[in-house]
Amino acid sequence: LCLYIKQFYNQTMLLRTGMGVDEQTLTVMYSVTVSIFAIGGLLGSLMVGVLVTKFGRKGTLVKSTSLVFVGGALMGFSRLCGSPEMLIIGRFITGIHSGISLSVVPMYLGEIAPKNVRGFLCLMPSIFICIGVFCAQILGLHELLGKEEHWPLFFSLVVVPTFVQLMLLPWFPESPRYLLIEKRNVHATISALKWFRKRGNIQSEVEEMQEEQRLLSSVHTVTVTELLRDRSVRWQVLSVMVINAGMQLSGIDAIWFYTNDIFENAGIAHPQIQYTTVGTGAIEVIAGLIGCFTIEKLGRRPLMVGGFSFMGICCAGITISLILQAHVPFMHYVGVACVVGIIAGFCIGPAGVPFLMTGELFTQSHRPAAFIVGGSLNWLSNFTVGFVFPFLQMSAGAFCYLVFFSVCVAVAAYVYFIIPETKNKTFVEITQMFSSKETAMEFHALGSSDPITKKNGYGSLEDRDVKVEK
Numbered sequence: 001l002c003l004y005i006k007q008f009y010n011q012t013m014l015l016r017t018g019m020g021v022d023e024q025t026l027t028v029m030y031s032v033t034v035s036i037f038a039i040g041g042l043l044g045s046l047m048v049g050v051l052v053t054k055f056g057r058k059g060t061l062v063k064s065t066s067l068v069f070v071g072g073a074l075m076g077f078s079r080l081c082g083s084p085e086m087l088i089i090g091r092f093i094t095g096i097h098s099g100i101s102l103s104v105v106p107m108y109l110g111e112i113a114p115k116n117v118r119g120f121l122c123l124m125p126s127i128f129i130c131i132g133v134f135c136a137q138i139l140g141l142h143e144l145l146g147k148e149e150h151w152p153l154f155f156s157l158v159v160v161p162t163f164v165q166l167m168l169l170p171w172f173p174e175s176p177r178y179l180l181i182e183k184r185n186v187h188a189t190i191s192a193l194k195w196f197r198k199r200g201n202i203q204s205e206v207e208e209m210q211e212e213q214r215l216l217s218s219v220h221t222v223t224v225t226e227l228l229r230d231r232s233v234r235w236q237v238l239s240v241m242v243i244n245a246g247m248q249l250s251g252i253d254a255i256w257f258y259t260n261d262i263f264e265n266a267g268i269a270h271p272q273i274q275y276t277t278v279g280t281g282a283i284e285v286i287a288g289l290i291g292c293f294t295i296e297k298l299g300r301r302p303l304m305v306g307g308f309s310f311m312g313i314c315c316a317g318i319t320i321s322l323i324l325q326a327h328v329p330f331m332h333y334v335g336v337a338c339v340v341g342i343i344a345g346f347c348i349g350p351a352g353v354p355f356l357m358t359g360e361l362f363t364q365s366h367r368p369a370a371f372i373v374g375g376s377l378n379w380l381s382n383f384t385v386g387f388v389f390p391f392l393q394m395s396a397g398a399f400c401y402l403v404f405f406s407v408c409v410a411v412a413a414y415v416y417f418i419i420p421e422t423k424n425k426t427f428v429e430i431t432q433m434f435s436s437k438e439t440a441m442e443f444h445a446l447g448s449s450d451p452i453t454k455k456n457g458y459g460s461l462e463d464r465d466v467k468v469e470k
Helices: 002-017 023-055 057-063 065-081 084-112 118-139 148-156 159-171 176-182 186-196 203-215 224-229 231-249 252-257 259-265 270-298 300-324 331-348 353-360 367-418 427-446
Strands: 452-456 460-464
Touching: 002 023, 002 084, 002 148, 023 057, 023 084, 023 367, 057 065, 057 084, 057 159, 065 084, 065 148, 065 159, 084 118, 084 176, 084 353, 084 367, 118 270, 118 353, 176 186, 176 203, 186 203, 203 427, 224 231, 224 367, 231 252, 231 353, 231 367, 231 427, 252 331, 252 367, 259 270, 259 331, 270 300, 270 331, 300 331, 300 353, 300 367, 353 367
Parallel strands: none
Antiparallel strands: 452 460
């Protein structure tokens, strides 16, 4: 499709100005088309806090579906109208919807899920993303919609799953935590919990929400500025920034956006590249399912550390294979294996766990602002990689993947040494774990065994003696 879009741009400029454009200009135009989606995602993520506070979690998801229908129509009719601008604007609008959804969906799922299956349920969106990518790769085959005359239809198919969501989601209840903690509607909360928990006692969940509500009784829903200034959550904020930025700067977008170019450079025959790409999509789905079904057993940290570490090793492997492939024939296959390894490592953990952890590390008052921070960095990093990578690849060649290697190793080390395991923990318990970390660091900074004031949760304080075991 990349070739067809560049041809469309060149033909349009030829009709408008009487002359075509050079290859470098086409590369810039295509890079803008690819990366403008991330700019839309960035804008959408910045809107999340206002939207979820005003419309709720489910309400935001339902109302934002209109963006997809507008964007899909613009992309679908862009070739007929001879307008590259329609294609670019359409991708921008669908990017806004994706920015909203990628923050609100894990927020909604994390708030409706029992703590013992919260990880499994919150990784399900990453599974469906992998399935969506796999379906797109199949439909993009030359035998199906991968022909020049069909690419507008291919882009407009985004409206199909959105239509299904619009038909089903309005029948689901709103988030019980949102109803109780923010709207203070006990009756609606109980009704929602009964709908989600057809069996079992919901009393303990209501009591846990009420405990969180009591801790937040004097704290309003904070803004991004207030979140960044709140010293009691600085480690949570830093962790969210590291894992969300690292998720995109790991190089996965370079692999996804330019898989065909990477396989071509690896020596795979051009007619076979599309089938190799479909194979990687199948591996994405399998790897995602592995992560989804093991997260409640292994925990969040092992999937993150293992996933980023494996991606880093494979990035180094791509560099070695590209350097040696002219002298060692089998290095072509090593390069392909490393590409597949990066995708598998990403889908096992880094693809979904950052969104899960963004929701888990904060209580209700700070969660929307946290998703704005994490989502903004995620999409900004996405744009940076999508726009810069083709030029980085031209200037640095095989060594460009060493940048991604460094990022993967750094994020894996941060998760291993800093972020605690949150499996089977309530939001209040997770808050207290980070509060203890903050207290310990304040104690080391003071270098004293005198009693210190410990922040307990968000905003409430308690005095306690800190004892050091020798």
